Each structure stands twice: as C-alpha cells, then as structure tokens.
Amino acid sequence: MVIVVEIGVQGTLDELGTPLDQVTFVVFDLETTGGSAAEHAITEIGAVKVRGGEVLGEFxxxxxxxRPIPPFITVLTGITDVMVTAAPPIAQVLPSFLEFARGATLVAHNAPFDLGFIKARCADLGYPPPANPVVDTVDLARRVLTRDEVPNSKLSTLAAHFRSATEPCHRALADARATVDVLHALIERVGAYGVATLEELKGFVRAPTAEQKRKRHLAAAVPSSPGVYVFEDARGEALYIGKSGDLRQRVRSYFTASETRPRIREMIGIAERVRPIVCATGLEAEVRELRLIGAAKPRYNRRSRFPEKVVWLKLTDEPFPRLSIVREVKADQATYLGPFTSARAADDARAALHEAVPLRQCTERLTPRTRRPACVLFEMGRCGAPCEGRQDTDAYGRHAADARAAMEADPGPVFSALEARMARLAAEQRYEEAAVDRDRLAVYVRTAARMQRLRSLTGIPQLVAASPAFDGGWDIHVVRHGRLAAAGVMPRGAHPVPYVDALVATAETVVPGPGPLPAAGAEETECILRWLDSPGVRLVRVEGGVWSLPARGAARLKARIDRAYDGAHALGAPGPRSPREGRPLR
Structure with missing residues (x-):
C-alpha cells in the first residue's frame, strides 16, 4: 500500500502580492500644446504621491x-506664453519628475496619453523610459461602473460622481488631485470583487467575467467572413450590432479578457445567440451595420441609433430670409447647413453666422408691406430693419446671398468675424465670452466642411469604384447620390466590363430627395467617402456630375481649428467654457 501525503507549502511574499494599502501611487497629469507626443510639447506637470490614502507629497x-502655445489651448487651460516664459524647460523638469516617481506605481486618467509624452521626452533626452507599473483610471472605471451610473469615463464625470474634493479644470495639479479621489473610490469598488493587491488590481481590469466564459459557445458557428453580427436575447431582440472583416475572430473577442467595456459585459450576460450576416465587402458590412442600427436601435449600441434626430440650419425661402433650426429638409428653394446632432449645436452655428451677416433674427414672416417698429438689433447696427421698411428686398437680398455663400461655399467671412471678436474680447479680458465664440466657430466650420464633403458625392447620380481585394480580385461598389447601391467582388482575372455592367444593372434604384443628403444618412455617405479616399481605390465610372470641393471651401479652415483643438486634454470634449485667456487664431 502506498500512502500519499500532501504537504502544504506557504507561498512567498512575491506570490501573495503587494497589498494596495502598502502601494505607493504617483498620480500625475500633464498639460500640453497638442495631442501628439511626437509633435507637441509639455506645458505643465502635476503629480500627487499617496500611500494608504495618505498624501505623501506633491509635484x-x-x-x-x-514654442508658442496655440490660442485654443490657452483658452482651454489658462496657460499663456507669459506664464511659461520663466518656467524651466523639460530638460530640467523631467529628471525631477522621474525621481519623484521612482519606485512608485504610476496612475493617470487616460494613461497612454500622459505616459506617451513622458516616454517621448525621455527618448529625446536620452533617459530610459519609466519601467514603473501603470494603472489607468479610465480602464478601471470602465470595468466597475455601468452606463446607468455614469454616461462616460471622463475625469470631470467621474470626479462629480464620486464627489471629489477637487474639480478638474485642465490644470495639471488640480486634475491629478481629482484623479487621486477617483482612484481611491475605484479601489473601494474593486474591494467588493476581492481585489486586495496591486497584482490583483492590474489583473482585474483584464479578467473575463464568468458570463463571458460561459457563453463562448455563441461564437462557434460564426463564419470567418466580412459582415455584420447581431447579438440577440431570448426573444430575438437585437441587443448589439457590429461589423468586422472577420466575423468569427471579432465575435470571439467579446468572450475574452480583452473586452472590458462594462455595458458590453452586461450585454453578454443577456445575449442568447449571435446572428451573422455575411457581406461581400468590408464597405458593405459597414453600411449594413449603420442601416441595421438605425432600424433596430439596439439598446447597447451608443452610436448611430437615431439618424432621424439630426437637425438643420435653414436659410428660409421668403422675401426677407432668416435662419431657422428645423428637423426636416423640404423640396423648396431654401439653403440648408448640417446635419447637426443637436439643436444646441445648430444654434451655435446660427450665432456664428449672425456675427458675420446682419440677418434679421425675428421669427415671423415678413413681406415688403410689413410695417412694425424695429427691435434693438437695428439700434446696434446688426439688422437693417426690413420690418420697418428701412431695407427693401434687394438690399436685404445681398445679405441673404452672403449668408448663402458662407453656408454652401466659403465660410471665410464667418471665420474672420469671429476671429476679430475673439481678439477684442481677449483684449478686454472677457475670456469666458471668447471661449464661447471659439466653440461656436468650431461647430460652424466643422459642419460646413462636413456638408461640403458630403455634397461632393451626393450630387453625383452614379459612381462606380473598385479597390484591390486580398485574393487578387477587386471589391467593386456602385454609389448613387451618396448611397451604396451595390457591392460585389470581381474574381482575379475576370474581364471587368461585363462584371461592372452586371453589377450596375442589378444595383438598387435610388430616387433622390431634397437637400444635401438626398438618398442616405450622413454616416453612410461618410463611410463611402472614407473608402474612396483609401489607398488603391480606382474610379471606374462617374456619371452625371463632377466629384469636387469648393476652391475656397471650409476644409482649409477646419484644418486650422482641428490643430488648435488637438491639445484638448479631455476624453472626447473640447473642454469647459471657463474664464481663460483667449487670443485670435493665427
């Protein structure tokens, strides 16, 4: 008889891990001149060293x-060129920060952004990159908070949710202090999951849930083809819709540790099946996804659920046109700018246009015979008072023509007017008003650039284009008035003419409606435009129009605005409207 005796062996301290109350965290934040670590510079570093809930020091x-700080960044952060004139350069600051953080676990909100700048400057100055463990409070928040608790993972949102003693304000030390409060609150939350050590904390973010493990079989029958996948519940209701070039690989990823989004993990707990829809090409899959989301409105999709809720800025078709915010594009002689995702954005664009063009702002319909007292805008020189008979249709029509040109072709006058006003407000130290104008200008120019790009395609009755496929064939698409009408794959070595003729003959018949988007939603047309801009795409046929943009269009001004906003250190937002210094765009 053999007797086997199991002897327990106590693990080492390394195996037990480092208790969280004994971990030294250095929570840090940066302000920069832009969003690219390779092209932009650091303007401020703030850091807080904590252990066991106690602040050990600040940096x-x-x-x-x-280099000059872009005016939009100055408006956002309040950091001016004058403030940094006497500040030390990064060559002097970086060694001190690395020493402050030595031996600690680094923590940042959206850590890849801040750590990317630190690593880039280390490379520039010949220092090895920091090898500290890293905790990203964005990843941690997405793991433990549901969308019912917070709508997003921005620092301002989390700080308000956890009632941080410090309000984030786009200054480095204040944001670092707020991140400390968020970190401590999140550590309390993960304690309920049995997370007690640093090693468990880092593994917790990436660990799949029990539901993810249990439902991996849902991906078994999904093919390895391009297409759309639909997660459905027991009643067949669509929970979430997505697309992929490889359906099987993408669906399988939902059941692994790489899927950390709380709402998606919640969705997986409800899902009972995955329905694949195989498509001929990647572009067809992208378009089908948008159409299905707009039709089914799955509750776990955040984007593209309500394409019908867009609004437009309309220059009305009447003797004395005015700017009106509408939800429907009609077959009239009016001019439309949009689409906007909210009435507030449309109102911002309207305010920007009113700054450049003295259109009337009253809402009633005026005729040449209308006579009533003028409002205060006439006294301010911002309206010619057609209501009082001081301006006839010809004189007023010149203003309407200027507005029409700014909406459809050249927004330069709007840009110049807002730029001059921002400069004047900044000189008067009215920084909050300057920030409001900055945001209005950005909304106007970006929307104008988007609409001009969309109209360049929607005005063409038929366009056929092809791109190389992976197997040596060609992906071919027929586009009519900005709508995908047909998609197919031409095999390698096939004669193109008969194949294209057959695809065109079987393509969807598209009857255009009114306005800049006569046959499809903005997102669908933008998908097609991105594909047309991709490498290797060749135009096969363009019938009934010319694919072009206005010579003095909004794209040139949008590039300037995008560069200025590039440094906004926020997740998906240009920053709050706060009393910061503003200067004119250069």
Whole structure:
C-alpha cells in the first residue's frame, strides 16, 4: 500500500502580492500644446504621491515648451506664453519628475496619453523610459461602473460622481488631485470583487467575467467572413450590432479578457445567440451595420441609433430670409447647413453666422408691406430693419446671398468675424465670452466642411469604384447620390466590363430627395467617402456630375481649428467654457 501525503507549502511574499494599502501611487497629469507626443510639447506637470490614502507629497511645475502655445489651448487651460516664459524647460523638469516617481506605481486618467509624452521626452533626452507599473483610471472605471451610473469615463464625470474634493479644470495639479479621489473610490469598488493587491488590481481590469466564459459557445458557428453580427436575447431582440472583416475572430473577442467595456459585459450576460450576416465587402458590412442600427436601435449600441434626430440650419425661402433650426429638409428653394446632432449645436452655428451677416433674427414672416417698429438689433447696427421698411428686398437680398455663400461655399467671412471678436474680447479680458465664440466657430466650420464633403458625392447620380481585394480580385461598389447601391467582388482575372455592367444593372434604384443628403444618412455617405479616399481605390465610372470641393471651401479652415483643438486634454470634449485667456487664431 502506498500512502500519499500532501504537504502544504506557504507561498512567498512575491506570490501573495503587494497589498494596495502598502502601494505607493504617483498620480500625475500633464498639460500640453497638442495631442501628439511626437509633435507637441509639455506645458505643465502635476503629480500627487499617496500611500494608504495618505498624501505623501506633491509635484507641480509649469514647463517652457520652447514654442508658442496655440490660442485654443490657452483658452482651454489658462496657460499663456507669459506664464511659461520663466518656467524651466523639460530638460530640467523631467529628471525631477522621474525621481519623484521612482519606485512608485504610476496612475493617470487616460494613461497612454500622459505616459506617451513622458516616454517621448525621455527618448529625446536620452533617459530610459519609466519601467514603473501603470494603472489607468479610465480602464478601471470602465470595468466597475455601468452606463446607468455614469454616461462616460471622463475625469470631470467621474470626479462629480464620486464627489471629489477637487474639480478638474485642465490644470495639471488640480486634475491629478481629482484623479487621486477617483482612484481611491475605484479601489473601494474593486474591494467588493476581492481585489486586495496591486497584482490583483492590474489583473482585474483584464479578467473575463464568468458570463463571458460561459457563453463562448455563441461564437462557434460564426463564419470567418466580412459582415455584420447581431447579438440577440431570448426573444430575438437585437441587443448589439457590429461589423468586422472577420466575423468569427471579432465575435470571439467579446468572450475574452480583452473586452472590458462594462455595458458590453452586461450585454453578454443577456445575449442568447449571435446572428451573422455575411457581406461581400468590408464597405458593405459597414453600411449594413449603420442601416441595421438605425432600424433596430439596439439598446447597447451608443452610436448611430437615431439618424432621424439630426437637425438643420435653414436659410428660409421668403422675401426677407432668416435662419431657422428645423428637423426636416423640404423640396423648396431654401439653403440648408448640417446635419447637426443637436439643436444646441445648430444654434451655435446660427450665432456664428449672425456675427458675420446682419440677418434679421425675428421669427415671423415678413413681406415688403410689413410695417412694425424695429427691435434693438437695428439700434446696434446688426439688422437693417426690413420690418420697418428701412431695407427693401434687394438690399436685404445681398445679405441673404452672403449668408448663402458662407453656408454652401466659403465660410471665410464667418471665420474672420469671429476671429476679430475673439481678439477684442481677449483684449478686454472677457475670456469666458471668447471661449464661447471659439466653440461656436468650431461647430460652424466643422459642419460646413462636413456638408461640403458630403455634397461632393451626393450630387453625383452614379459612381462606380473598385479597390484591390486580398485574393487578387477587386471589391467593386456602385454609389448613387451618396448611397451604396451595390457591392460585389470581381474574381482575379475576370474581364471587368461585363462584371461592372452586371453589377450596375442589378444595383438598387435610388430616387433622390431634397437637400444635401438626398438618398442616405450622413454616416453612410461618410463611410463611402472614407473608402474612396483609401489607398488603391480606382474610379471606374462617374456619371452625371463632377466629384469636387469648393476652391475656397471650409476644409482649409477646419484644418486650422482641428490643430488648435488637438491639445484638448479631455476624453472626447473640447473642454469647459471657463474664464481663460483667449487670443485670435493665427
């Protein structure tokens, strides 16, 4: 007889891990001149060292970026060129920060952004990149908070949710202090999951849930083809819709540790099946996804659920046109700008246009015979008072023509007017008003650029284009008035003419409606435009129009605005409207 005796062996301290109350965290935040670590510089570093809930020290300094700070960044952060003139350069600041953080676990909100700048500057100055463990409070928040608790994972949102003692304000030390409060609150939340050590905390973010493990079989029958996948509940209701170039691989990823979004993990717990829809090409899959989401409105999809809720800015068709916010594009002689995702955005664009063109702002319909007292806008020189008979249709029509040109072709006058007003407000230290104008200008120019790009395609009755496929064939698409009408794959070595003729003959018949988007939603047309811009795409046929943009269109001004906003250190937002210094765009 053999007797087997199991002897327990106590694990080492390394195996037990480091208790969280014994971990030294250095929570840090940066302000920069832009969003690219390769192209932009650091203007401020703030850091807080904590252990066991106790603050051990703080590190804060402005940094001379060695270049002018873009005006939009100044409006956002309040950091001016004058403030950083006497500040030390990054060559002096970086060693001190690395010493402050030595031996600690680094924590940042959206850590890849901040750590990317630190690593880039280390490379520039010949220092090894920091090898500290890293915790990203964005990832941690997405793991433990549901969409019912918070709508997003922005620092301002989480700080308000957890009632942080410090309000984030786009200054480095204040944002770092707020992140400390968020970190401590999140650590309390993960304690309920049995997370007690640093190693468990880092593994917790990536660990799949029990439901994810249990439902991996749902991906078994999904093919490895391009297409759309639909997660459905027991009643067949669509929970979530997505697309992929490889359906099987993408669906399988939902049941692994790489899927950390709380709402998606919640959705997986409800899902009972995955319905694949195989498509001929990747573009067809992208378009089908948009159409299905708009039709089914799955509750776990956040984007593209309500394409019908867009609004437009309309220059009305009447003797004395005015700017009106509408939800429907009609077959009239009016001019439309949009689409906007909200009435507030449309109102911002309207305010920007009113700054450049003295259109009337009253809402009633006026005729040449209308006579009533003028409002205060006439006294301010912002309206010619057609209501009082001081301006006839010809004189007023010139203003309407200027507005029409700014909406459809050249927004330069709007840009110049707002730029001049921002400069005047900044000189008067009215920084909050300057920030409001900055945001209005950005909304107007970006929307105008988007609409001009969309109209360049929607005005063409038929366009056929092809791109190389992976197997040596060609992906071919027929586009009519900005709508995908047909998609197919031409095999390698096939004669193109008969194949294209057959695809065109079987394509969807598209009857265009009114307005800049006569046959499809903006997102669908933008998908097609991105594909047309991709490498290797060739135009096969363009019938009934010319694919072009206005020579002095909004794209040139949008590039300037995008560069200025590029440094906004926020997740998906240009920043709050706060009393910061503003200067004119250059």
């Amino acid at each position: 804060a300094t402005l940094v001379d970026p060695g």
